[in-house]
Amino acid sequence: MAMRLRLILILHFYYIKIRMLNLEEKYKKEVIPAMMEKFGYKNPMAVPKIEKVVVNTCFGRMVADKSGEEQKKIENSTMQDISLICGQRSVLKKAKKSIAAFKLREGLNIGVACTLRRKRMYDFLDRLIHIVLPRSRDFRGINSKGFDQSGNLTIGMKEHITFPEILSEKARNIFGLEITVVTNAKNKEKGIEFLKLMGFPIK
DSSP: OHHHHHHHHHHHHHHHHSOOOOOHHEEEIHHHHHHHHHHHSSSSSSSSOOOEEEEEEOOHHHTTTTHHHHHHHHHHHHHHHHHHHHOOOOOOEEOSSSBBBGGGGGGGGGEEEEEEEEHHHHHHHHHHHIITTTTTTTTTOOOOGOOTTTTTTEEOOOOOGGGSOOOOOSOOOOOEEEEEEEOOOSSSSHHHHHHHTOOOOOO
């Protein structure tokens, strides 16, 4: 049943892609003219763009009291899941300093990150906007508080199994994700308007 649902979601995503402009085309044909009109940009090259997307998660607490072998299993399964979600190899992140209260030692593997650019970045954002966010539990739009003063957006997700690439019954551990959309908008107002035009469901 889960496999069938996953297949339906993936087919639905590609149906949407056929019917609609993908994000890269939408940026060139719709977003650039709209941003130039609203903010008075003289040159299309001055219009904000998405530079990269960073997907990361932390498993520090999950490995804190585990043996070396159990830690390795958690690290490998988390890396595999993030790689499936992003469509490219993820990397381990290490603790920069020891924190006794969190049972962390300097150099200990505590998380996984993946940085997406160009085509893979746009493909990931297409899936995020059209499939993942709409099927997230109790989702009512992205809060504008997720933007920083430079126009970058950070989205927190409680469960990685929301992504159709992950089969919930086969997931070893369910963990949350942090997704950061890095733009060169330079301020919050332009960042919000830019990502709204790109199709992000911002409140």
